[in-house]
Amino acid sequence: MSIDNFEITGLTDEQVLQSRASYGQNKLVFEKENRFLDALRSLAKEPMVILLLVASVIYFASGDYGDGIFLAIAIVMVASISLYQDSRSRDALQKLKDFTQPHSKVYRNGEVIEIKSEELVVGDSLIVDEGSTIPADGTIIHSNDFSVNESILTGESLSVYKDVTNDDSCIYLGTTVASGLAIATITAIGNNTALGKIGKSLEDIESEKTPLELQIGNFVKKMVFWGAMVFLVVWGINYAQSLDLLDSLLKALTLAMSILPEEIPVAFTTFMALGAWRLMKLGVVVKQMKTVETLGSATVICTDKTGTITQNKMSLARVYVLGAEKITNPEQELSTEEKELLRLAMWASEPIPFDPMELALHESYAQNFPLDERPDYKMVHEYPLGGKPPMMTHLFENSSGNRIIAAKGAPEAFLDISNLTEVEKDVISNTIIDLARNGYRILGVGEAEFDGDKYPKKQQQFTFSFKGLVAFYDPPKENIASVFEHFHEAGITVKIVTGDNAETTEAIAKQVNFRGYKKSISGDDLMKLQDDELQECVKETQIFTRMFPDAKMRIINALKANNEVVVMTGDGVNDGPALKAAHIGVAMGKKGTEIAKQAASLILVDDDLAKMVDAIAMGRKIYTNLKKAIQYVISIHIPIILTVFIPLALGWLYPNIFTPVHVILLELIMGPTCSIIYENEPMEKNTMIQKPRPFSKTFFSWRELMTSVIQGLAITAGTLTVYQLAVSNYFTENTTRAMVFTTLIAANIFLTLVNRSFYFSALTTLKYKNNLVGLIIGITVALTGVLLYIDPFTAFFQFESLTSDQLWTSIGIGFISVIWYELVKAIKRSR
Structure with a gap:
């Protein structure tokens, strides 16, 4: 039965434009703070900006206008870089937000189309079904077994059944469809909805900081604290020696600046936001930044079968009528009994089908019954999918009073509620096994008779006449075998968690060379296990069949108790709790319900599990690169701090080799x-x-942290060696400063190249495709050349142009202070 049977025409394009002109867009608009001003306010609180501002003021106060102007320019540059990075992060997240915008199905111009929810207009004919979030207020004009969770408005957690006969036959923005399907005419959008009027906005909820973000924040705070302590000590020492308040303050500020690792928070935000954007371009939508952190740690993936391993293209494959001695291919000529079985299976489906199996049954009915009965019958009662094993029942009646009571579901659901002999039960069970061995998904079909309008409370209270079986084939995705192999290579275990039976699941698993397909456990058997037994079971078992929400939750909790990092895929309403409970909940973009998408932290746009391989690879890459960046910051800050502090503390010839400007x-x-x-x-x-x-x-292991510290100390040794060489050769302070500065710049360049990998050699990583390496290093070299050899800049920064011997000595020692780590990497590789 298509939507055409309900005589719904929908709006025309012209009517849509008129409605939008009258009522606006379907958006909740609340007063928001200016993001640019927010960024400026945040910038004004940055310790480095505050230090620069203080130093600049001191230079101006002491009459050193050149350095004061330079630091003022530096403040603008630091602010510009920060605002640029902030802008990149915000743009990436905004694109992500636009990409994840929900869509809605509406009837326009005589056909069903899918549009962005914000494009809905008053008067649209909206179609909502199980698992979707209602995008606007409307009045129901048709419904099937329709119930809504309105807790966001009422606080009541129980679902409310609604249809055209209800006193409140309205649906409301922000509520979720718990079951069934409805068609509604939209009456209010955006701020004019019930949710809009009470001023609630999901966008107003502040996101919590992730564990890694907190770790990095705490690290920076500690560095700020120690920077402040050292600043006070150095200020006190300098003032005691010189009794010059401003000069001693500048020297202390120099050290404080060298201690602050202000690049780290910027790097974290940039990496995570751009990482999420890169994943989005791959077809993986990340809803929470912490997912990017966790992806690289995933050890187990629990995946559904239908639509994830298989194509979710259900075609009717076989028909079996009870009492017949054959299983028939529906492409052959069907007997009257077989056609009647398909007719009954169609009546047991939703009048407006959206499930692939029900679509196949409606299509088969249309092919076998030229005279369409569907417009003549009206659904008078419905029992939604429920029970263990699950089944569903529909009651239809025409104007003459003829009644059809049709049910379909797991074949096992009918065995105890139908008038079947033991022999018939055995025949049915054997037929199910025969069909399942071919990977078919099987439904039992039954019919009941009932007079009167006081229907049983439960569908299982009817006495059914079991009619037969319909089997569907959903072929495996072509790439799924290689996807499983990629997971295996990455050290990730895959477990199939499905509502289908063991035989069908095993057959599909065998077809795709799934490891461990021979061993499975059912949901009922799993629930009988004690927690410790279950923990052992989930280690050894890779296939879990006839699963239901409670069983899925127990699997996830048992895996987490085994210290596994769990990825869970799902698409239905009942998958919500499991998706939330997993470390990474993955919803399907196409067949996933809105509830599943809300509960998940990641969405596969094309329902392609191969994208999870890409996502995990990207997660590992982002995490590794962030660690490289932070290790680089630690390594390069140590020599700056010690080069400023040691000559001053030990009273060397040129104690103030670097000023805040340097x-x-x-x-x-x-x-x-x-x-x-x-x-x-x-x-x-x-x-x-x-x-x-x-x-x-x-975030860092002790070994990783010590690697960075040792690298930093080695560079420090190099810069101080150059310092002492210059002094021992009676070079001037400006020449010494220029040589030490050049050594640090050279070490910085070589450290960048060496630390591109902590395993492969720099010669290998030079082949990596990263055009920015050459660009940034080129700019650095050019800038250093300008500072050393162009007079106005050389004089301003108190440098002296270096001779070729001085230049190559500085570069050579900078190179040696870093390149030793290549030997460490070579030893790693040899092991």
Whole structure:
């Protein structure tokens, strides 16, 4: 029965434009703060900006206008870089938000189309079904077994059944469809809806910070604290020696600037936002940043069968009538009894079908019955899909009082509620096994008779006459075998969790070379296990059949108790709790309900599990590159801090080798390196053949942190060696400063190249495709040349142009202070 049978025409394009002109767009609009001003306010609280501002004011106060102007320009540059990165992150997240905007089905110009929910207009004929979130207010004009959860408005958690006969036959924006289907005429959109009038907006909910974000925030706060402590100590020492308040304050500010790792929070935000945007371009929508963090740790994927492993293209494959001695292919000539079985199966389906099996049954009915009875009958009662095993029953009646009571569902559901002999039960069971071995999905079909209008409370209270079986074939996706192999190579275990029976699931699993297809457990058997037994069971079992929501939850909790990081795929209303409970809930973009999409943290746009391989690879890459960036920041900050502090603390010949001007110059050169180069790094070739990284509360292991510290100390040793060489050769302070600065810049460039991988050699990573490496290094080299060899800049920064020997000595020592780590990597590879 198509929607045409309800004589719904929908709006024309002209009527849509008129309605939009009168009532506007379907958006909730609330007063929001200016994002640019928010970013500026946030920037004004940054410790580095505050330090720069103070230093600039001190320079101006002491009459050193050149340095004061430079630091004022530096403030603008730091602010511009921060605002640019913030803008990139916001743009990426806005694109993500636009991409995840919900869609709605409406009837326009005589056909059903799908549009963005914000394009709905008053007067539209809206179709909503199980699992969808209602996008506007409307009045029901047709419904099948329709119930709605209105807790967002009423606070009542129980679903409310609604139809045209209800006193309140309206649907409301923000509520969710718990069951059935309805067609409604839209009466209010946007702020004029019930939800809009009471001013609730899901956008107003502030997102919580992720564990990694908190770790990085705490790290930066600690550095700020220690920077403040060292600042006070150095200020006190300098003031005690010189009794010059402003000069001692500037020297202390120099050290404080060198300690602050302000690049780290910027790098985190940039990596996560752009990472989510890159995933979106792959067809994977990430709803929460913490998902990007967790992806690289996934150890187990629990996947549905239908539509995930298979194509979700249900075609009617076989028909079996009870009492017949054959199973028939529906493409052959069907007997009268077989046609009657298909007719009954159609009546047991929804009048407006949306499930692939029901669509196939309606199509088969249309092919076998030229005279369409559907417009003559009206549904008078319905029992939704329910029970264990599940079934559903529909009651139709025509104007003459003829009644049809048809049911379909899991064949096992009929065995105890039908008048079947033991022999017939055995025949049915054997037929089910024969069909399931071919990978068919099987439904039992039954018919009942009932007089009167006081229907039983439960459909199982009818006495059914079991009519036969209809079997559907949903072929596996062509790429699914290779997808499973990729997961296996990445050290990730795949488990099939399905509502289908064991035989059908095993047959499909065998067809795609799924590992562990021979061992399975049913939902009922699983529920009988104790927690410790279940934990052992989920280790050894890869296929879980006849699953229901409670059983799925137990599987996820048992896997989590085994310290697994669990990915759960789902598409239905009942998958919501399991999707929320998993570390990463994955909803299907096409066949997934809105409730599933809301509960999930990630959406596969094309329902393609292969995209999860890409997502996990991207998650591993983002996490690895972020670690590289932060390790780089730690390594390069240590020599700046110690080069400023040690000559001052030990009373060397040139104690103030760097001023705030030099420190901020180094910061401006290094900042783009970590945020731009490392964010754009490609995935290393061994990324997806490694085991998932441990899911822990610590971002860095002790070994990783010590690697960065040792690298930083080695660079410090190099810069201080150059310092002492210059002093021992009686070079001037400006020449010494220029040599130390050049050594740091050279070390920075070589560290960038060496740390592109902590396993492969720099010669290997030079082949990686990252055009920004050459660009940023080229700019750095050119800028250094300008500072050293163009007089106005050389004089301003208190440098001296270096001779070729001085230049190559600085570059060479900078190279040696970094390149030693290549030997460490070579030892790693040899092991």
